[in-house]
Amino acid sequence: MKLTVPTMLTLARIVMIPVLVVVFYLPYAWTNFASAVVFALAAITDWLDGWIARRYQSHSAFGAFLDPVADKLMVAVALFLIVQGHPTPWMAFWAAVIVGREIAVSALREWMAEIGQRATVKVAAIGKIKTVVQMVALLCLLYSVVPGSKPAPWPGDPIFHIGDWMLAAAALLTLWSGAHYLISAWPALMADEKKSVDTAAADAKISIPPRE
Template sequence: MWNLPNILTMLRIVLIPVFVVVFYIDSPWAPYGAAAIFGAAALTDWLDGYLARKLDQTSPLGAFLDPVADKLMVAVALVVLLQADPRVLLALPVMVIIGREITVSALREWMAEIGARAAVAVSNLGKIKTTAQMISIVLLILKNSIFGPWIYDIGIALVYVAATLTLWSMLVYLIAAWPSLSSEAKKN
């Protein structure tokens, strides 16, 4: 149960409050520290899955915790970023990304209940979406850094790419689940 992949996943969860504290520290180094913490957490998201498969250490705990840790880290980062820049420009993609995560999580849970979880398994599109999200969040965190405002502009553009991929992947999952969703409705 406590293998290296699961420890990395737990580390990602533990880093969430550390990220928040560092994000809000009134210091010129805070954006760099918060970006580094988020970046490290994002790397553990990739690394724990890779190691679990490579070392044959997949587990029910890891299968449960990995997506939870990922969604918590992304949602918390997006919320603090939106609090720091409460404009519609950022609110729209944040709403789409968090809303999609809730919708797809509920869909996966329901599909698992009816024994059709494989129909909504993580796809390559979901992995590309996650990568775009992670990079955009790091760039958005670096808003008040030496890189200047252009890094934030790139982050905004990339978070819109991530939000678009988010909607697209949600649509793919809903289409895959539609036969189960519509057949269940006919039975009731």
């Protein structure tokens, strides 16, 4: 297996995940800033590996598999840390919406790949907007949320509240983009379902022995 530069950047992003967890829980006043920096570096590698892959045609099957995995792991871990540091019902709800959507869309893409319709659920513009809003929200919240601290009262920490509202917006955009992918894939899913039913009916008809 040949490791391209984009793949190495993706692997570096995965390595940053345990670093983010350790830094988040360090008992120092600067850990919130350090957590935000680690997450920002991960986000930069996400943009950079895609740019290098497109600019220099440096693609690989392993990199194509690993890149979305690294993205989802980083986002999920950041959300878990934020919810643990700021355990409110709404924060947990938005985090559950985002993680649940990622699982559902990943399953949908896997299904579509199995039936040869992977391009039907390719990344759309609304998905890219959601990603930008989500990354900014997580960056703000990682900077503002400290484990064991109480929620900042309005208008306490403006960065926290910006991140809080942007996370809600990201969750709503997540639902919107997820619905977009499902609607795009629905005709192919129904066609495959009909094909499966017709095949099962034909097999059942063949298996029934003729009457004498």
